Amino acid sequence: xxxxxxxxxxxxxxxxxxxxxxxxxxxxxxxxxxxxxxxxxxxxxxxxxxxxxxxxxxxxxxxxxxxxxxxxxxxxxxxxxxxxxxxxxxxxxxxxxxxxxxxxxxxxxxxxxxxxxxxxxxxxxxxxxxxxxxxxxxxxxxxxxxxxxxxxxxxxxxxxxxxxxxxxxxxxxxxxxxxxxxxxxxxxxxxxxxxxxxxxxxxxxxxxxxxxxxxxxxxxxxxxxxxxxxxxxxxxxxxxxxxxxxxxxxxxxxxxxxxxxxxxxxxxxxxxxxxxxxxxxxxxxxxxxxxxxxxxxxxxxxxxxxxxxxxxxxxxxxx
Numbered sequence: 001x002x003x004x005x006x007x008x009x010x011x012x013x014x015x016x017x018x019x020x021x022x023x024x025x026x027x028x029x030x031x032x033x034x035x036x037x038x039x040x041x042x043x044x045x046x047x048x049x050x051x052x053x054x055x056x057x058x059x060x061x062x063x064x065x066x067x068x069x070x071x072x073x074x075x076x077x078x079x080x081x082x083x084x085x086x087x088x089x090x091x092x093x094x095x096x097x098x099x100x101x102x103x104x105x106x107x108x109x110x111x112x113x114x115x116x117x118x119x120x121x122x123x124x125x126x127x128x129x130x131x132x133x134x135x136x137x138x139x140x141x142x143x144x145x146x147x148x149x150x151x152x153x154x155x156x157x158x159x160x161x162x163x164x165x166x167x168x169x170x171x172x173x174x175x176x177x178x179x180x181x182x183x184x185x186x187x188x189x190x191x192x193x194x195x196x197x198x199x200x201x202x203x204x205x206x207x208x209x210x211x212x213x214x215x216x217x218x219x220x221x222x223x224x225x226x227x228x229x230x231x232x233x234x235x236x237x238x239x240x241x242x243x244x245x246x247x248x249x250x251x252x253x254x255x256x257x258x259x260x261x262x263x264x265x266x267x268x269x270x271x272x273x274x275x276x277x278x279x280x281x282x283x284x285x286x287x288x289x290x291x292x293x294x295x296x297x298x299x300x301x302x303x304x305x306x307x308x309x310x311x312x313x314x315x316x317x318x319x
Contacts, residue, residue, distance in 0.1 A: 003028045008037040011264050012044055016221070022214045026258055031250055038257035038288030045265045050317035051227075051291035052308060053105035053139065053269070054098045058123070059085045063111040065143075065178045067166075068240035069203055069233055072111040074178075078238030085110070085119060088126035092133040099136040101305045102319055103294060106130065107139035107162060113179060114143045124156035131157040139199065144179060144187050150194040161191035162199040164229065165219060168212035175206060188223055201229035201269065204255050205247035213255060217262040226266050229293060230256055230284075232273030246276055253283045260288025267291040275303050282311050290317070 003025055007017055017025070025034075061082030063072045070076065095106040108123060115123065127138055140153050141162035150161060163184055166172065172181045188198050200223065202216050220228055232252050235244050252273075259268050269291035274281025280303045281292075294308045312319050 002030075002033065004030070004033045004037045007261060008041060011041055011261060016264075017261060019211075019214055019218060022217075022258065022262055023210060025261060026210045026214070026254070029254075029257075031254060034257050035253060035283075035287035038260040039286055041260050041264050042268075042288045042290050046267075046290050048316060048318045049290065050285075050312040050319045051105070051267050051269070052103045052294045052305070052312075052319060053107065053291070054103045054295045054305070055107045055109045055141070055293065056086070056091060056094050057111075058091060058108035058126070059083070059110035059112065059119075061111055064113050065176060067176045069175070069206060069236070071236045071239060073239065075240060076236075076238045078236075085122050086126075088122070088129040091126045092129035095130040095136050095138075096134040098295070098305070099134040102309060103136065103305060105137040105139050105160070107141050107160075109141040109162075110143070112143055114145055115149065120145075120149050120152060124152055127153065127156040127158055144183050145190070147190040147194060150191050150196060154194050154196055158196065160197040160199055160227065161188075161194075162229075163187045163191070164202055164231075165200050165216055166202045167206065167208050168215035169219070170215065171208050171212045175203075185219075185223070188225075192224075197227070198223070198225055199227035199229065199269075200225045201227075201231065201271075203231040203233055203272070204252070205233035205244065205273075206241055207244065213258065214262065217259055220266075221263055225263075227269055227291065228259060228263055228266050229269045229271040230259060230289070231271045232276065234273045234276060247273075249277045249279075249283065252277070253287045256284045256289050257287040269293060272302070280307060280311075282315070285311065285315050285317070 139160040140158045270284045271293035
């Protein structure tokens with residue numbers, strides 16, 4: 001029996017594969033069988049629903065952190081556009097625009113390590129404006145907030161908090177040194193303690209290896225994360241990772257399939273970088289993905305809502 005069939009059957013019976021099994025799967029699986037099996041797991045455990053979310057760059061540039069993939073990093077030589085927090089009316093209008101086009105979730109994302117108290121009050125007003133404007137599910141992404149700040153967000157209508165781990169604990173210092181892996185885990189646990197759902201994933205193609213990818217997935221599983229963004233590095237000139245090659249499509253799709261095996265009932269959410277591929281990431285949805293960040297990303301172009309809805313319908317998903 002092939003490793004793909006063996007582990008697929010175990011996962012469908014409720015088994016959670018371990019690190020050694022995942023390494024074997026990554027090393028031995030034939031791509032076609034691997035992708036089909038991951039899609040079977042998705043269909044059996046998650047059904048046909050496709051979850052779409054969108055974001056707005058609510059505060060851009062001038063970031064204190066040195067994440068090597070990011071155009072908003074303090075070390076980026078060709079920095080992104082810089083502006084303070086957007087007006088709450090403008091943000092609410094963007095949320096309603098997405099809601100009216102069938103997007104399920106909407107998040108304000110802000111550059112920087114955290115928010116100060118004035119900014120916290122401002123984003124809370126913006127979240128209340130969103131709630132008054134439409135019925136979209138409200139998410140938030142504001143860095144390393146405190147427990148008290150996270151409770152304030154929940155009181156303003158936020159239901160889910162996003163904080164990417166980015167990579168494995170071992171590899172993280174190669175990605176960022178201005179904050180730590182434990183800072184991120186503390187934020188996720190504080191969000192959960194504040195009564196918020198949590199969303200966390202990472203970025204791939206940054207020099208990590210298979211073990212790093214698997215270790216991050218196992219960390220996410222231990223944290224009970226049910227929404228997992230998969231970002232493929234879009235090498236931005238001026239960033240520390242700007243000269244890295246773009247991950248080839250087969251490798252990217254194998255990452256999605258691997259995460260479906262390791263996180264069988266999660267929303268595997270393809271996000272940044274899928275627009276780099278000729279099919280705009282359609283192959284991801286045939287290999288276990290069941291969610292997407294739609295529209296533009298923070299500083300790069302994404303895939304349009306209309307295109308994502310058309311693709312989902314054609315592949316038999318229900319948006």
